[in-house]
Amino acid sequence: MATTPATATTTREQPAPSSLARVRADVDRELSPVPVSPVIEARDLNVFYGDFHAVHDVNLAYGRNEITAMIGPSGCGKSTVLRCLNRMNDLVAGARVEGQVVYHGQDIYAKGVDPIAVRTHIGMVFQKPNPFPKSIYDNIAYGPRVTGMKVDSMDDLVEEALTRAALWDEVKDKLKQSAYGLSGGQQQRLCIARTIATRPDVILMDEPCASLDPIATSRVEDLMVELREDYTIVVVTHNMQQAARVSDRTAFFTARPDETTGNRTGLLVEYDLTSKIFSNPGDQRTEDYISGRFG
Numbered sequence: 001m002a003t004t005p006a007t008a009t010t011t012r013e014q015p016a017p018s019s020l021a022r023v024r025a026d027v028d029r030e031l032s033p034v035p036v037s038p039v040i041e042a043r044d045l046n047v048f049y050g051d052f053h054a055v056h057d058v059n060l061a062y063g064r065n066e067i068t069a070m071i072g073p074s075g076c077g078k079s080t081v082l083r084c085l086n087r088m089n090d091l092v093a094g095a096r097v098e099g100q101v102v103y104h105g106q107d108i109y110a111k112g113v114d115p116i117a118v119r120t121h122i123g124m125v126f127q128k129p130n131p132f133p134k135s136i137y138d139n140i141a142y143g144p145r146v147t148g149m150k151v152d153s154m155d156d157l158v159e160e161a162l163t164r165a166a167l168w169d170e171v172k173d174k175l176k177q178s179a180y181g182l183s184g185g186q187q188q189r190l191c192i193a194r195t196i197a198t199r200p201d202v203i204l205m206d207e208p209c210a211s212l213d214p215i216a217t218s219r220v221e222d223l224m225v226e227l228r229e230d231y232t233i234v235v236v237t238h239n240m241q242q243a244a245r246v247s248d249r250t251a252f253f254t255a256r257p258d259e260t261t262g263n264r265t266g267l268l269v270e271y272d273l274t275s276k277i278f279s280n281p282g283d284q285r286t287e288d289y290i291s292g293r294f295g
């Protein structure tokens with residue numbers, strides 16, 4: 001069984017477009033070429049929707065306290081892979097997963113593993129902010145309550161989660177008001193706070209800024225970089241500037257058409273440090289994509 005992620009095997013000389021060069025000094029840091037002691041790892045991951053082979057043989061390790069971006073053209077399987085990482089695909093009719101997702105040494109698809117427990121450790125933030133039709137306070141308290149989490153003071157936990165999500169100052173005087181009264185960007189930070197409240201150590205984000213304006217996007221990106229200190233973050237994004245701005249490592253996926261059926265199966269092309277992917281990718285397909293030649 002292959003456990004090492006795909007890595008570049010060739011060196012290319014053409015530089016990436018300057019707009020994708022790293023622009024945030026606070027993101028850069030020294031990292032080993034592959035993640036040391038990954039928190040979560042996809043091994044020989046294949047995903048099917050009915051007869052359709054959506055994702056082929058993905059091997060990818062997600063480093064502790066790192067932000068990993070998954071990028072690639074529409075339909076290459078990024079969201080499908082993301083949903084495998086906390087068994088969200090269990091909820092999709094007809095979806096079937098083969099291979100392993102190993103979280104702290106445990107295959108989360110092994111017999112007897114409770115998917116709800118998995119999702120409290122590996123939380124997810126979706127493309128559209130989806131607060132519950134409840135107060136701001138109850139949105140945060142909901143997860144700890146339903147999972148029976150032992151909490152000394154719910155008030156403290158709510159404050160802590162909202163503070164970590166950089167929202168406390170904006171909402172501390174209206175905790176009993178409906179979450180629907182918040183702006184889209186605030187709602188997304190509330191959803192991040194709600195995820196944090198169950199004390200996960202991995203946060204999955206599926207295009208978390210897709211419905212936000214540039215200012216709200218920038219707040220969420222800042223938050224991601226702050227949260228990296230305590231969490232392992234995996235983000236699917238269509239926005240290559242965003243991947244270049246916030247992530248430590250980037251995985252580039254593409255979709256390969258089947259010669260007989262024409263069905264397009266997603267595969268991992270290349271995975272490396274973000275600075276390398278956007279300046280000197282090892283695969284022509286990556287370079288074509290990041291330079292806008294296809295996708």
Ligand SMILES: Nc1ncnc2c1ncn2[C@@H]1O[C@H](COP(=O)(O)OP(=O)(O)OP(=O)(O)O)[C@@H](O)[C@H]1O
Pocket residue numbers: 049052054072073074075076077078079080081092093238264266
């Ligand atoms: N619930 C589903 N049932 C059937 N096929 C699906 C389902 N979800 C995704 N697919 C198919 O699986 C493939 C991968 O989809 P996925 O959404 O993971 O790709 P993606 O790279 O995230 O795309 P996008 O960037 O457009 O969101 C696509 O061909 C898609 O049509």
